[in-house]
Amino acid sequence: NAGVTQTPKFQVLKTGQSMTLQCAQDMNHNSMYWYRQDPGMGLRLIYYSASEGTTDKGEVPNGYNVSRLNKREFSLRLESAAPSQTSVYFCAADTGSSYNSPLHFGNGTRLTVT
């Protein structure tokens, strides 16, 4: 049972390059999320998708776009990477149906932008 799977695990980009971070979940959960984690900042929500076909901005959406491709997959795109986007990115999923629905996380993508 894989849960939430993220690819790639590591990535180095040059400023201005673009890339897409992939996330897939096999738990049949409705809601999916993208977080970034930086030292001293904790987990900050970038974008989320409450259900297939919907996406909404989180706390720090600037410089990112997302696509909820289907119920399983939720991708995060950096169109023009900047050094400030160096971070660890986590995808998460939950049922989204009620308050008692804990998040399940992937193992992260470690991105460095030079």
Place this chain on the structure above:
Amino acid sequence: GQQLNQSPQSMFIQEGEDVSMNCTSSSIFNTWLWYKQDPGEGPVLLIALYKAGELTSNGRLTAQFGITRKDSFLNISASIPSDVGIYFCAGTQGAGNNRKLIWGLGTSLAVNP
């Protein structure tokens, strides 16, 4: 954005000691969640609390949902080296599409064998 006040920020203890950490807020929450993050991995849920006053255990871990709904604590008894990691609290507010998850900044735990 709004964040929970999680303390302590870091702890360095001897194996076998008990550990206590807590999260507080000026706002009330519907649920409290405690996660642990091992190096190089994503956070993993340890304990979920759904009712004010609830006290829940998971092995050597015990967590409580404060009676005021504004705080929670996590205790680890008889610590072992594999307890090393970052512990996060999180609280939920609202429901359905208005549900928000607020995170603490984490407590980094180091255990000296």
